[in-house]
Amino acid sequence: MAQTPSPENLVQSIDHTPPQNNWMDDTPPEFRLGNFSYPAKPRELESFLGYEGAKEWSPMDEDWQLPENWQEIIYEGFRERLDKYRSLKVFMDICVRCGACADKCHYFIGSGDPKNMPVLRAELLRSVYRKDFTTAGKILGKLNGGRELTQDVLKEWFMYFYQCTECRRCSLFCPYGIDTAEITMMARELMNLLGIQTNWIMGPVTNCFNVGNHLGIPPHTFKDIVDFMVDDIEEITGKRIEVPLNKKGADILFVTPSGDYFADPGTYTFMGYLMLFHELGLDYTLSTYAAEGGNFGLFTSHEAMKRLNAKIYAEAERLGVNWILGGECGHMWRVLHQYMDTMNGPADFLSVPRSPITGTVFHNARKTGMVHITEFTADLIKNKALNLDPSRNDNKKVTYHDSCNPSRGMGLLEEPRYVINNVCNHFHEMPEQTIREQTFCCGSGAGLNNDEFTEMRMRGGMPRANAVRHVQEKHGVNMLSCVCAIDRAAFPPLMDYWAPGVDVTGVHELVANALVMRGEKERETDLRGEPLPGKED
Amino acid sequence: MNALYALIMVLALVIIPLLGAGAAEWHVLFGVVVPYLAFVAFVIGFVYKVVEWGRSAVPFKIPTTGGQQESLPWIRQNRIDSPSTKVGVVIRMILEVVLFRSLFRNTRVRLFKDDSQLSYGSSKFLWLGALAFHVSFFVILARHMRFFTEPVPALFSWIETLDGIMQIGVPVIFATEIVILLALAYLFLRRIVVPQMRYISLPADYFALFLLFAIVVSGILMRYFVRADIVDIKVLSMGLVQLQPQIPSGIGALFYTHLFLVCSLLVYFPWSKLMHLGGVFLSPTRNMPNDNRMRRHVNPWNYPVKLHSYEEWEDEYREHMKEAGIPVEKE
Numbered sequence: 014m015a016q017t018p019s020p021e022n023l024v025q026s027i028d029h030t031p032p033q034n035n036w037m038d039d040t041p042p043e044f045r046l047g048n049f050s051y052p053a054k055p056r057e058l059e060s061f062l063g064y065e066g067a068k069e070w071s072p073m074d075e076d077w078q079l080p081e082n083w084q085e086i087i088y089e090g091f092r093e094r095l096d097k098y099r100s101l102k103v104f105m106d107i108c109v110r111c112g113a114c115a116d117k118c119h120y121f122i123g124s125g126d127p128k129n130m131p132v133l134r135a136e137l138l139r140s141v142y143r144k145d146f147t148t149a150g151k152i153l154g155k156l157n158g159g160r161e162l163t164q165d166v167l168k169e170w171f172m173y174f175y176q177c178t179e180c181r182r183c184s185l186f187c188p189y190g191i192d193t194a195e196i197t198m199m200a201r202e203l204m205n206l207l208g209i210q211t212n213w214i215m216g217p218v219t220n221c222f223n224v225g226n227h228l229g230i231p232p233h234t235f236k237d238i239v240d241f242m243v244d245d246i247e248e249i250t251g252k253r254i255e256v257p258l259n260k261k262g263a264d265i266l267f268v269t270p271s272g273d274y275f276a277d278p279g280t281y282t283f284m285g286y287l288m289l290f291h292e293l294g295l296d297y298t299l300s301t302y303a304a305e306g307g308n309f310g311l312f313t314s315h316e317a318m319k320r321l322n323a324k325i326y327a328e329a330e331r332l333g334v335n336w337i338l339g340g341e342c343g344h345m346w347r348v349l350h351q352y353m354d355t356m357n358g359p360a361d362f363l364s365v366p367r368s369p370i371t372g373t374v375f376h377n378a379r380k381t382g383m384v385h386i387t388e389f390t391a392d393l394i395k396n397k398a399l400n401l402d403p404s405r406n407d408n409k410k411v412t413y414h415d416s417c418n419p420s421r422g423m424g425l426l427e428e429p430r431y432v433i434n435n436v437c438n439h440f441h442e443m444p445e446q447t448i449r450e451q452t453f454c455c456g457s458g459a460g461l462n463n464d465e466f467t468e469m470r471m472r473g474g475m476p477r478a479n480a481v482r483h484v485q486e487k488h489g490v491n492m493l494s495c496v497c498a499i500d501r502a503a504f505p506p507l508m509d510y511w512a513p514g515v516d517v518t519g520v521h522e523l524v525a526n527a528l529v530m531r532g533e534k535e536r537e538t539d540l541r542g543e544p545l546p547g548k549e550d
Numbered sequence: 551m552n553a554l555y556a557l558i559m560v561l562a563l564v565i566i567p568l569l570g571a572g573a574a575e576w577h578v579l580f581g582v583v584v585p586y587l588a589f590v591a592f593v594i595g596f597v598y599k600v601v602e603w604g605r606s607a608v609p610f611k612i613p614t615t616g617g618q619q620e621s622l623p624w625i626r627q628n629r630i631d632s633p634s635t636k637v638g639v640v641i642r643m644i645l646e647v648v649l650f651r652s653l654f655r656n657t658r659v660r661l662f663k664d665d666s667q668l669s670y671g672s673s674k675f676l677w678l679g680a681l682a683f684h685v686s687f688f689v690i691l692a693r694h695m696r697f698f699t700e701p702v703p704a705l706f707s708w709i710e711t712l713d714g715i716m717q718i719g720v721p722v723i724f725a726t727e728i729v730i731l732l733a734l735a736y737l738f739l740r741r742i743v744v745p746q747m748r749y750i751s752l753p754a755d756y757f758a759l760f761l762l763f764a765i766v767v768s769g770i771l772m773r774y775f776v777r778a779d780i781v782d783i784k785v786l787s788m789g790l791v792q793l794q795p796q797i798p799s800g801i802g803a804l805f806y807t808h809l810f811l812v813c814s815l816l817v818y819f820p821w822s823k824l825m826h827l828g829g830v831f832l833s834p835t836r837n838m839p840n841d842n843r844m845r846r847h848v849n850p851w852n853y854p855v856k857l858h859s860y861e862e863w864e865d866e867y868r869e870h871m872k873e874a875g876i877p878v879e880k881e
Contacts, residue, residue: 024666029659031749035551097851099606100834106599107829110755112740112747113652113676116659122668132750149821156555158752181835184614188646188653188680189826190835192614222858232867233874259877301867301876302860315609320855331860355610355847377621377634381843388621395624422612424619424632424840431625446657446670450616450631476659479668 017047017468020511023123023475029116031127037140037155040165042128042172044072047468050175050461053215058208061219061317067208072171077164083207084162088145090206095146100195105142107189108135114183114193119454120176123472131183131193134173138200141166171209174200176469178458179312179344180417185450197459202314210313214460217309221321225304226271232258232301238274239299242284249542251534254291259332260298264369266329267297269340269386270307272498273519279501281540282341282519285528286386289521292530293370293398297338303328306345307498311352312460319356322348326357329382336366337383341519343416343497344458346385350423354381371396385419387428387496387520394435400529403438405539407546409492410439411523412484414477414504415452416497426450429496429520436527441488447480457503470503471510478511485512494518553742556756560764567810572803580806581786582795588813595820600828611847614835620844634841646836650684653677675736683733686726687762689713690769693724697787719774727770734763758824761815768808778805 018026032039055067068078080086095102114131116122121129128134136158143150144159153159160166179194204210217227224231230238239256247253257263267290273283290297303324310317329337339349354360363382366375373392375384393399413433419425426449433440447453456473457466484490493504493515504517526539537548544550571580617628629638630645645651658673692709696702714722738759741751772778782798783805789796819825831837839845864871864879871878 020666024661024663027661027663029661030745036749095606097607097609099603099608099832100612102606103603103829103832103834106603107823107826107833109823109826110750110752111653111676111680112744112750113656115746115750117657122659122661127746127749130746130750136750147821156753158754181614184835185616186652186655186657188650189830190614190646190652190833192612192835195612195835225863231870232876233870236874236876261877301871302863316855320857323855323857324860327857327860350842351612352610354842355849356852359846373622375621376844377619378843380846383843391625392622395622421614421616423842424615424617424628425621426618427625428621444670451655476668479666483667 017471017510020471023468023471027123027125027472029121029125036127036133036136037160039128040163041168044168044172046465048176048466049172050211050213050463050466053208053210053212055208057212057215057219058210061215061222062205062208062210062314064205064208072168077167077209079164079167079207083167086206087162087203090203091142091145094199094202098195098199100192101199104135104191104196105139105146108132108139108191110136111188113186113188114191117183117186118193119178119180119182119456119476120469120473123456123475124469126176128169128173129176134177134193135191135196137166137169137173138196167204167207167209170200170204174204175211175461176473178417178454178456178461178473180454180458181421182417182451182453185421198311198315201312205314211460211463213463213466214309214312217460218313218317218321221305221307221309225302225324227305227307227309228271228275230271230275230304232304235274235301235304239287242274242280242287245540246284246288249536249538249540250288250530252291252530252532254287256287257298259300259302261332262334263298263332264296264335265298266303266325266332266334266337267299267340268303268306268325268337270342270345270498271305272307272342272502273340276502278505278517278522278541279498279519281522281525282501284540285519285521285523285525286340288525288528288530289390289399292528293393296369298332298334300328300332306339306342306349308345308348309460311344311348315356318348318352322353323357325349325353326360329360330362333362335364336378337363338366338386338389339383340386341496341498341521343418343499345418345498346425347418347422349381349383353383368392370398385425385428387425387432390521390524391428391431394432401436401524401527402529403436403527405526405536405545406437406523407439409437409518409523410441410488410490411437411492411494411518412441412443412481412490413448414443414455414481414493414495414497414500415448415450416495416500417452417454417458419496420450420452425496429494432520433494433523436523441484441490443480443484447476453477453480455497455500455503455507457507458499462499462503467506471507474503474507475511478507481508481515482512485515490515492516492518494520494523496520552751552753553756555753556760559753559757560760563761563811563814564764564807567807568803571806571810577797577801577806580810581797581801582790584810584813585790588816592816592819595817596825596828599820599825600832603829603832607850608834608838609849609851610834611838611842612834613838613840615840619840632840634839634844636839639837639839643831643837647830650677650681653680676740679733679736679740682729683737686730686733689726690724690730693726697784698791700784700788721773723774727766727773730766731763731770734759734766738763754823758818758822761811761818765808765811765815768804768811772804772808776802776804778802
């Protein structure tokens with residue numbers, strides 16, 4: 014593994030001024046440890062994508078051992094997608110290269126690599142499109158901005174379409190709404206056709222398909238983990254709670270990303286859900302089959318996304334629930350909000366979601382039948398259905414990170430803020446250009462949260478971390494809250510690197526800390542076992 | 551280099567009519583044949599392109615949300631940037647197309663290396679330059695309608711009066727002539743001066759700017775410096791409109807150059823980035839409502855995929871599940 018430079022050296026290395034030469038001549042890109050993700054294992058490509066003839070290879074290899082007719086394969090794949098996705102076709106044609114997107118990308122800001130400007134990232138694909146699919150490009154070639162698809166161009170694709178987190182920040186600023194996420198998804202699909210894929214995406218996808226979650230946690234181990242958390246909750250609150258698994262006829266199926274029950278600090282958020290549901294007496298169930306809300310298929314191909322997502326509706330139907338509640342996760346909600354119903358619906362066996370506690374009907378989820386946990390909890394708080402003691406979070410000075418997908422692919426902005434403001438007394442927003450719809454990515458989304466990519470993650474996460482450091486210095490913020498499992502995995506190292514002293518939490522961990530449960534003992538510690546304010550000795 | 555290629559091409563487009571209509575006096579070719587061909591090429595090209603886009607499917611509803619969704623009744627929705635109704639989408643599109651709302655958001659990042667601090671300043675120049683160019687372009691286009699209509703509708707006369715409202719000079723100087731030159735100069739200079747812009751600019755980007763610049767300059771020359779006979783020009787233009795083309799005698803090479811450059815623009819338009827005029831209306835991230843969980847969107851090519859069913863899955867884990875006390879379907 015490569016040594017990541019110190020924060021000071023990293024900042025010094027950033028130069029936002031591109032070189033003088035023509036970018037098309039600037040190939041191949043330099044693969045070095047820290048700026049790319051390891052390739053997928055042939056076994057996984059074969060078993061999941063059905064890709065035959067996969068080989069062990071490294072991006073650092075000079076010769077990528079591509080199949081003989083690889084250009085033809087890409088050409089056909091490209092043509093097929095131009096017909097299937099108007100987004101791709103329009104976005105290939107209408108960019109005027111106005112440059113508004115250029116400095117909106119966290120990877121460009123943190124690396125200075127000009128090919129991380131969203132416009133150029135898209136041009137990597139567009140240049141080939143112009144050569145192969147436009148009359149002018151066929152005749153004029155380079156003069157019309159077209160270029161031949163060579164192995165070096167393919168290397169660029171791999172480098173830069175795996176240095177994009179599909180966060181859509183550029184799309185917000187584009188006068189035509191050109192969405193680089195869409196382009197990156199297509200490019201990754203095209204590379205899949207050649208067996209070019211990364212291990213950190215294919216591994217979770219295969220696990221999720223075969224076992225039920227990205228991390229490959231089998232059902233009995235899942236139960237062990239839940240039991241362990243139940244013990245912890247009893248220790249902290251004095252209350253023994255029941256957690257229903259695969260319970261038929263429950264009112265609600267609860268689905269959350271596996272990151273929430275795998276590692277700290279996500280686990281505290283998971284405990285938070287369990288405590289909240291118990292306190293409400295909610296008739297719900299978890300599933301060990303649909304044990305994953307996240308969907309790394311989104312980072313692979315539309316087909317993979319659909320294959321993984323299908324489990325949620327299938328399980329809801331099998332268990333006979335009325336509606337589905339979804340936990341805190343970013344890209345999971347992009348899939349649930351914008352893709353699930355279209356891909357795997359209609360879920361006519363579900364009812365329009367209705368909170369059994371407050372009677373509120375969630376009309377905004379009437380067709381898909383799936384509600385976001387902060388929508389659910391905000392409604393509880395508004396209707397005074399919870400007994401909350403926000404002073405238990407008084408030692409936390411909290412800020413909130415909007416995950417890319419819920420903000421720019423859903424519009425979930427106020428719900429989590431309302432919840433946080435009701436369970437915490439100290440909340441401070443980061444600067445407005447870095448939150449809500451303008452939020453910056455954690456730098457590790459879209460399947461890039463792997464160890465070998467650490468340097469680029471620290472670079473890509475710099476704008477977000479910089480804004481956190483700003484409120485840390487200004488308001489003494491020591492807790493970064495979020496509604497995303499990838500954030501909860503990505504932020505602790507990012508904060509250690511850029512803003513030491515800031516911890517990371519999910520919103521429902523804060524909720525559970527503040528939640529006064531009936532018959533609980535006097536709590537001495539928060540969910541992490543750290544003393545509550547005023548109980549330090 | 552890219553700018554130079556583009557300049558050479560535009561210069562060629564200037565020289566062709568100077569030689570052809572000026573020196574060789576092929577007036578019918580440059581006054582009648584080329585304009586008709588160019589117009590037909592424009593219409594066919596434009597329609598073809600839009601139809602081609604329209605033929606591609608829209609499998610998913612993927613709006614980029616720029617504000618609060620419609621959710622609980624007491625949470626204030628941003629009805630324009632996160633519209634859940636058709637009306638909201640229409641308003642969002644109008645603001646986008648007419649006022650360049652997304653561009654108005656533009657910021658500029660600065661990195662202060664000394665204290666590793668990033669800052670984001672508002673940056674409205676691109677928005678202003680783009681809007682200035684487009685508004686001027688459409689006003690000039692509207693003013694030119696008086697060459698193609700008889701009698702001239704009041705609307706076009708009003709626009710012309712408004713454009714010349716400053717009442718400077720004889721003939722009156724139009725505000726849009728100055729604004730469009732400044733806007734084009736700004737849009738060109740930023741591509742040359744800003745290193746990031748220079749890096750991303752292709753010959754096509756300069757070509758469009760130079761071509762427009764040449765059109766504007768030739769037009770201005772005719773109005774103020776090498777006066778063209780407007781009556782003769784109108785005879786020509788009305789002849790074209792009424793499909794009874796005629797070539798009046800008093801029209802000079804400068805006019806044919808102006809006309810040829812406009813024809814070049816018409817022919818070039820559908821096959822170039824200038825088609826953003828049509829494409830912006832078809833952008834799925836802007837023209838779709840954020841009502842995904844309320845109204846189902848159908849993917850026309852949705853197909854069944856290989857799944858790992860619950861039954862298969864339980865077969866693999868049944869013994870472990872029973873041991874752990876997790877309910878199973880088949881005992």
